[in-house]
Amino acid sequence: MKDISLQVEQTVKTYGGVVALADGNLSVRSGQVTALLGANGSGKSTLSKILTGVIAPNSGRILIDGKPASFNAPDQARRAGISAVYQELSLIPDLTVAENIWLGHEPLRAGFVHRAEMRARTRKLLALFGGLVKPNLQPDAAIDSLTPDERQIVEILKALSFDPRLIILDEATASLDSQQVNRLFELVRDWKTQGMAVVFVSHRMEEIFRIADKASVLRNGHTVGERDIAATNERELVDLMIEGAAVLGRERAPDVPADQPVRLRVQDLKTPVLRGVSLDLRDGELLGLGGLQGQGQADLLMAVFGAIRSSGRITVSGQERHFSHPRQAMQAEVALVPGDRGSEGLLLIRSILENLLLASWNRYNTPIRMPKARADGSTVGDDLKLVMASLDAPVSSLSGGNAQKVVIGKWLLRSPKLLLLNDPTKGIDVGAKAEFYNLLKQLRDAGTAILFYSSDDDELLGLCNRVLVLHDGAVSAELRGDGLTRENLVAASMGAA
Amino acid sequence: MNARLAGLLNRNPYLLSLVLLVLMIVINRALQDNLFEIGPLNGNLRVFTPAILLAVGQTFVIIAGGVDLSVGAILSMTNAILATQIPQEATAGVVVGALALAFGAGLLAGALNGFGVTVLRLQPIVTTYATGFIFSGVALYVLPEPGGRLPRDLTTFWRNPLEVSPDLHIPMAIFVIALLVIFWIVLTNTRYRQFLFATGSQADAAYSTGVRVNRVKFSTYLLSALFATLAALALTLGSGTGNPRAGDQSTLPSIVAVVLGGTRLSGGQGNIVGSIIGAVILGLIGNIISFADLDSWVRPLVDALIIIGALAIPGLIRLARRLLL
Numbered sequence: 001m002k003d004i005s006l007q008v009e010q011t012v013k014t015y016g017g018v019v020a021l022a023d024g025n026l027s028v029r030s031g032q033v034t035a036l037l038g039a040n041g042s043g044k045s046t047l048s049k050i051l052t053g054v055i056a057p058n059s060g061r062i063l064i065d066g067k068p069a070s071f072n073a074p075d076q077a078r079r080a081g082i083s084a085v086y087q088e089l090s091l092i093p094d095l096t097v098a099e100n101i102w103l104g105h106e107p108l109r110a111g112f113v114h115r116a117e118m119r120a121r122t123r124k125l126l127a128l129f130g131g132l133v134k135p136n137l138q139p140d141a142a143i144d145s146l147t148p149d150e151r152q153i154v155e156i157l158k159a160l161s162f163d164p165r166l167i168i169l170d171e172a173t174a175s176l177d178s179q180q181v182n183r184l185f186e187l188v189r190d191w192k193t194q195g196m197a198v199v200f201v202s203h204r205m206e207e208i209f210r211i212a213d214k215a216s217v218l219r220n221g222h223t224v225g226e227r228d229i230a231a232t233n234e235r236e237l238v239d240l241m242i243e244g245a246a247v248l249g250r251e252r253a254p255d256v257p258a259d260q261p262v263r264l265r266v267q268d269l270k271t272p273v274l275r276g277v278s279l280d281l282r283d284g285e286l287l288g289l290g291g292l293q294g295q296g297q298a299d300l301l302m303a304v305f306g307a308i309r310s311s312g313r314i315t316v317s318g319q320e321r322h323f324s325h326p327r328q329a330m331q332a333e334v335a336l337v338p339g340d341r342g343s344e345g346l347l348l349i350r351s352i353l354e355n356l357l358l359a360s361w362n363r364y365n366t367p368i369r370m371p372k373a374r375a376d377g378s379t380v381g382d383d384l385k386l387v388m389a390s391l392d393a394p395v396s397s398l399s400g401g402n403a404q405k406v407v408i409g410k411w412l413l414r415s416p417k418l419l420l421l422n423d424p425t426k427g428i429d430v431g432a433k434a435e436f437y438n439l440l441k442q443l444r445d446a447g448t449a450i451l452f453y454s455s456d457d458d459e460l461l462g463l464c465n466r467v468l469v470l471h472d473g474a475v476s477a478e479l480r481g482d483g484l485t486r487e488n489l490v491a492a493s494m495g496a497a
Numbered sequence: 498m499n500a501r502l503a504g505l506l507n508r509n510p511y512l513l514s515l516v517l518l519v520l521m522i523v524i525n526r527a528l529q530d531n532l533f534e535i536g537p538l539n540g541n542l543r544v545f546t547p548a549i550l551l552a553v554g555q556t557f558v559i560i561a562g563g564v565d566l567s568v569g570a571i572l573s574m575t576n577a578i579l580a581t582q583i584p585q586e587a588t589a590g591v592v593v594g595a596l597a598l599a600f601g602a603g604l605l606a607g608a609l610n611g612f613g614v615t616v617l618r619l620q621p622i623v624t625t626y627a628t629g630f631i632f633s634g635v636a637l638y639v640l641p642e643p644g645g646r647l648p649r650d651l652t653t654f655w656r657n658p659l660e661v662s663p664d665l666h667i668p669m670a671i672f673v674i675a676l677l678v679i680f681w682i683v684l685t686n687t688r689y690r691q692f693l694f695a696t697g698s699q700a701d702a703a704y705s706t707g708v709r710v711n712r713v714k715f716s717t718y719l720l721s722a723l724f725a726t727l728a729a730l731a732l733t734l735g736s737g738t739g740n741p742r743a744g745d746q747s748t749l750p751s752i753v754a755v756v757l758g759g760t761r762l763s764g765g766q767g768n769i770v771g772s773i774i775g776a777v778i779l780g781l782i783g784n785i786i787s788f789a790d791l792d793s794w795v796r797p798l799v800d801a802l803i804i805i806g807a808l809a810i811p812g813l814i815r816l817a818r819r820l821l822l
Binding site: 052054073074075078086090091092093094095099103104106108111112113115158 | 688694703
């Protein structure tokens, strides 16, 4: 195999006004495993997508073997010998295992796809994980029929099928069991001796120390340091990941009196992602959900709201409830503010007023009492300090922060007793965030029970008196009082005890 | 629901349409005694051929996740070109020139659709609905009123193969269908087939795997326009004349035929054999309605019931599963 050395220098990537990567640097070479780590939103995935040509950086250089390279499409990076296992899997549901692995570089015979050869080569690749997958994982199996770990393995084999000089494993161990992870690491060690370069992105500290040779740390889009794994420790890396990060004004929320009624009790909640989560939430409490993205926080909120199926006991306002439709949850005075306000929370081209009233039309119905509806809508608009041209302007004319306030406002009209928030401040500006925090405090002080998932650790630290950290679908730590520190939060996010 | 039957249907979604086809043939035969004699058989299949070709072209677009609402208009346009450019006394050179002009115009139309969808990034429905008006306009400009008469040799060759060769007891349309099936079998063994299905199934994943998703989408509109032009050729040879509104009512049936044939309307699954069967079923339904002396309003009603039925089957299977388990 041809040796490779790759340097990424000062890459920048912005989406609109949002900076995903401010100063990304990385250097890798043959026979070396480089761990890429950082907290939520630090730019890890952006940097690895730049390496594979999926997104193009606004500026910066990539040097391969000392020569400048630029990728405009994934197949160009692939030709340079770079392939990746993506966090969001890149498998095609309607194609078979073999067809997926060889998509775009199918073995040919006289110009036609040589299916027998394709199957044989697929079997050879599957043998790498022999004994650790169910016998139904065959070249002709449909992707639809596979479990998450099997899909992950197919994804890994697909990246490997390109015979890359550099392979990027972006959270490739997230859905593998420990034996499968062990096998993957044996393979990685083989690849190293063959001269392959490996970039390993993981949220599991323990794995980084097992497999990586060096670690490169990103913080807020900047590469802040590189360490030899042999000469560092977990504490030092965690400090690098969080050191000097912007701190939100800390005013610790008051403890909730124990005599407040329990508004929400969840016992042993299970979904395909969650592995038995329990919690109690009292009136007037703002309970945080922390951890890295995709550890089951959204599933927990959706399951309580009845938007996805789950097993386990959910008690709302003292009654055991299993909502099978969001409508039932709404009738029980539960509200959910979704994470993706564009697709789930708002009718973008409709007016602000219509959006505010969407969940409450029943109250102004038959015949529609428009003046009353308008009056209530404008009261909510004032309460939220909406910056808008008029209530009749389309929601798409609002800034991100104001649009998010509309999503909340639409539920405030229903005065919910239990408010579920799924990463509500994602992508909104600092000023709007501050107003949003005040709103949350008002609601909490008025006795609303709030379950608050945020991917921004600062918010959890600044607003909550208690935070449950989720890791791999289970609660890895409950932090409260003096134990609620950034160090503990990051450590628990990485699965460290 | 029998699990094995469900699995079989999942892998070969056109099996259901095969059942429907047999049913339609039986009903049609009951109403028309001589259905299987060479004369009526040849006539029927000849009339079905343009619809079959349109449905085949439509299949590619739908598998790749799009839809082409302009196929009827492209058929009208190229039918008008062929009818005006091939006069009764045309020489071989004139005929070749006219064919080149028609196929050039057809492919240009397909390229315009592909441009709108991949470069301008417009919705396929919007793009092809709009371009359809352009192509209809061109058809009316070229041939304002129905007219034109093709050389008798040409139409006879297509209409009545018995006159060309008395030993040939096979309708021309059968050769066309056989060629289409061979074309499909060859295609399913190429990389293009993989790219086509990957694009329709999950375009983002296909893109990050290195598939040139835009090129694939573009190519499907070219193919669809090519088959619409072939359909126009079959129609012109069959009728011997041109009509600027010939394709007005043929776009939606082409989509119905594709759906009947088991191709998933949202893309990623399907095949043209099913679409051919679907087009034949629709043709037979038309026959049955005219032979059974039913009022003409029955036909759209039956079409509607069939498309709703075909679209509802996967949902009904899921519903049954949910209620039973």
